[in-house]
Amino acid sequence: MIAPSGIRVASLALGAVLVTAGCTSMYEVPIDTPIQAKLDVTPFSRVHVVGFISGGSEDVDANMETVRLLRSQLRTKSKLRVIEADPLPLQQVARDQANGPAPAAGNGGAAPVAAGMAFPTRIADEKDLEPFEALFANAAYWKKIGEEFQQPLIVTGTVMFRPHQASGIVTQEREVYDNFGRRTVVPMRVYMERKGYILRPKLVFIDGRTGSVLYQESYREERLYPSQQNVPALSSFFEQMDAVLPSFLNTLSTTRVRGSRVLLK
């Protein structure tokens, strides 16, 4: 795992201290600190990323992309066996559960949830996701899914990925040359119109044996680019997911943070 930027900066400062000290009684050593997983996954041998209720930009299928990305990460960075099955149509499942007293076919005989709630036809923002939230608390439904797949750890949740625009004053670094041709870099405040995307995934971890929620975590990422720069939605999506992944993986497995320290004599 890559060390967070704060740690990297501090490591550089540490190096500077060493250089300035110029002392032979100090020894910089690399260390690999283990950070324990947030969740005890020892009862599980398999993990099933069943899918997400997603919305926002139509340029990216946030559900499919998240499923694909998380599964590929889990395959290489977790000891759990990843179940390869088609993602569940969770939006439809939530609607079916809310609409009828009798569970819809394929819903696994679960009890209806969020009965009478109005579901938006299109999920455009975070508020539209609210009616779907009740699905994650439907233990009977998740237990049934768990039984189908030999009681794995179930990963699901919501993913909102939507375009965002902002304009205002930003600080930029500009090169300035004086009369003698000497170059300096000065911070300058400029007005700028920027556009980009906001990513808000909420990951829910469910016990496939009982159907109950074990742990859930929400994230918020935002990337803004100068309006002249045409950044594809998918590339921004992966850029932002990249920031979320270390924490996601640390939920299921111990990660190691690389750094360096100074031994003294």
Next chain:
Amino acid sequence: MTNFRSGMCALALVLCASAVASADEQARKTAQSQVEFGIAVAQKNLWQEAVFRWERAAEIDPTYAAAFNNLGIAYEQLGKFEQAGKAYEKALELEPQNLSIQQNYDLFKEINDRAKRNSGR
């Protein structure tokens, strides 16, 4: 006679003091050799052995900040955050102005906060 006695007393005191000082020096020397050996093995990634050496050094000379600083690092590497915190704090207590110890401790605290957030879920 009185002068002779007080002279003898003073001499005894000086001898005593120098004996204590040399015992301290001896302790520091022994502790230092343990610390050096610990550094050599830590650089080869043998952290358990390094812990053993630095713990001995800290026992032999409990005023030796470097031994506690190094112990903090080794405990951190082994994921023993509570012990690491105590070792760094002891090192800082002994040498509050030491920038290297402070820097190590600051980096440790950042990691420790993250580990605490995980276990607190």
